[in-house]
Amino acid sequence: MPELPEVETITRRLKDILPGRVVREVRQLHPKPFQGAAERFIGATIESVSRKAKQIRIKFNNHYNALIHLKMTGQLIFVDGEVRVGGGHPTADWVRELPSKHTRCQFLFEDGSSLFFNDQRIFGWIKVLSNEQLESEWQTLTPDIIDPEITPEYLEKKWSRRNQPIKVVLLDTSISNGLGNIYVCDALFEAKISPFRLASSLTQLETETLQTACQAVIHEGIQLGGTTFDGMYVNVEGFAGGYQKVARVYKRQGLPCLRCGTLIEKKTLGGRGTYYCPVCQI
DNA sequence: TTAACTGTTGATAC
């Protein structure tokens, strides 16, 4: 799935597009993703769109919200009017037919536009929540890694008692949110820290360096509109992101390290593919 | 053919 930069890219665009639109119909093409009564949205007007962690909130004017998680393979694609067939789109898989075989839900608006929720693996979900329910759910989420609430002191305290590889700990959402496998690998490279190092072994300086690297990589991901491999992630218009072009180590096994030229390696860690330079990440 | 991957995260058991 999209990590924080991808979800943020989608959210920013939806903020421009969705407010003011009125729902005419909610078509559920698969029973699993929807949790709650989709009928709540019919006739309601969208007020705002926001994000926390990797979740997107669409707030309606009737005190209800659609809270969306894209998980591994979710997409949100907006189409204004008729879907053209074979429109020569760069990531045209979806544009040839929407709904596609992976479309799980379609929000149809009064003006004829639609928001499609595609999800190949059906891990994603759309919850129907009142304002109170949503806010209490969001309260249980730890802050984003780029949030000022995540201080170096906080990370040092949390990491110091974890005898797991730092890479695994960076992905632990009970500490902070937003990082996923791609940006974690790249942040560790930027900080010159091995993904296999135990979190508890990091010095204060290393903790600070790594936090800075995480923030930098996430912000760069946002700047470049996210990361697209195999067309899995696309933005609201269906276009790929740009971060994969500058990725330091992710999916670069066998290619030279951008710093020292050593070949990038890939090993499994915590069940996930882990990419790193065996020489300059200590 | 089969097994092991894949951008997430939650529940559970120890």
Next chain:
DNA sequence: AGTATCAACAGTTA
């Protein structure tokens, strides 16, 4: 509290 394992699912790759 910290750790390890499994689960959801579909599709691609070794």
